[in-house]
Amino acid sequence: MPTLREVQRALARGIFSADPEEALAHVAGDAIAAAERFAVHRNNAVTTLVGALCRVYPVVEKLVGAEFFAAAARAFIDRHPPRTAYLNHYGAEFADFLGAFPAAAEIVYLSDVARFEWAVHGVLNAPDAPALAPAMLVELSESAHGEVRFVPHPAVRLLTVNYPADAIWRAVQAGDDAALAALELDGAPMSFLVERRGDAVALRRLTADEAQMTALLFSGAALSQVAPEHDRVAFVTLLAEHLAQGRFAGFAAPPQGRGDKES
Incomplete structure (x- = not known):
């Protein structure tokens, strides 16, 4: 029997992976199939992360619009899953990601605005x-x-x-x-x-x-x-x-x- 830590790691890998098979082995299925249950869980997790990025980068979101921002954030999450549950530290790589994001290529200043917002986030959350x-x-x-x-x-x-x-x-x-x-x-x-x-x-x-x-x-x-x-x-x-x-x-x-x- 897998330990709780092993199950948690399998679920985390499944959330941020295109192949959730390993995670599905740990999801119960009855009236609702395991894959459907896991899809709901994954969507909730990704939505939480998109919200966390939006709170750190509100000006970036206003510049590009909520729909564009959500799409960019989801692409970022796929490439940069969080390493810790403390989301105040999540999103440091977002500026570099936007600088290389093809859909944002014409908004030449966007990555710099993101760098600025990360600096603002950092000083506001820095320890006293x-x-x-x-x-x-x-x-x-x-x-x-x-x-x-x-x-x-x-x-x-x-x-x-x-x-x-x-x-x-x-x-x-x-x-x-x-x-x-x-x-x-x-x-x-x-x-x-x-x-x-x-x-x-x-x-x-x-x-x-x-x-x-x-x-x-x-x-x-x-x-x-x-x-x-x-x-x-x-x-x-x-x-x-x-x-x-x-x-x-x-x-x-x-x-x-x-x-x-x-x-």
Whole structure:
């Protein structure tokens, strides 16, 4: 007799497979055939996942319409079944999927909007964490400054796209068709920070240099690796802004440079 875990795995494989034979062996059939019972279960599961994707990507759905979105979502689900029952983590690959989805080829900005919405979803659902207090850096010896490596706050995302996903997102949410029609879709790369402020999302567009510096800082590069490559005044100004806005959750530095204290 199979274990409960084995039955659950067989049913999951059947839901996301074109061949449900293995799963049907574990489905009772009486007045309603096993295949019909399983089809109902599969449809309910897929409908739940489509709904989960719609909640993460509401602007994408508005751009393409509910019917198109549902069809794209079902195709995505077939290729990317969930790995966990916690659906807040489901849909990370949807932007890349849309970028390669033939039916969406003419909507050149769609995958960037999806990337933006995933960033919004990420910051809104990120765990609460205290921001790094700039005063904690005061105890560092001057010789340790160059070795400081920052830890980005979990409720901040750095995003680079080719189309104005932030402006599209705002226009669609506001129902401003005129603003949407006026946008220039010339495919020029742009970067911005997506961050949580209270229960809302805040956006901050970055210049190319600011984005490059921020990417290095968020990746854990030491200050000595970041500063020499950029204008010193611009770097210090940006770093001060990141600290003041709470975009770091901690830092690491040589123990001898900070009295053997950890942040």
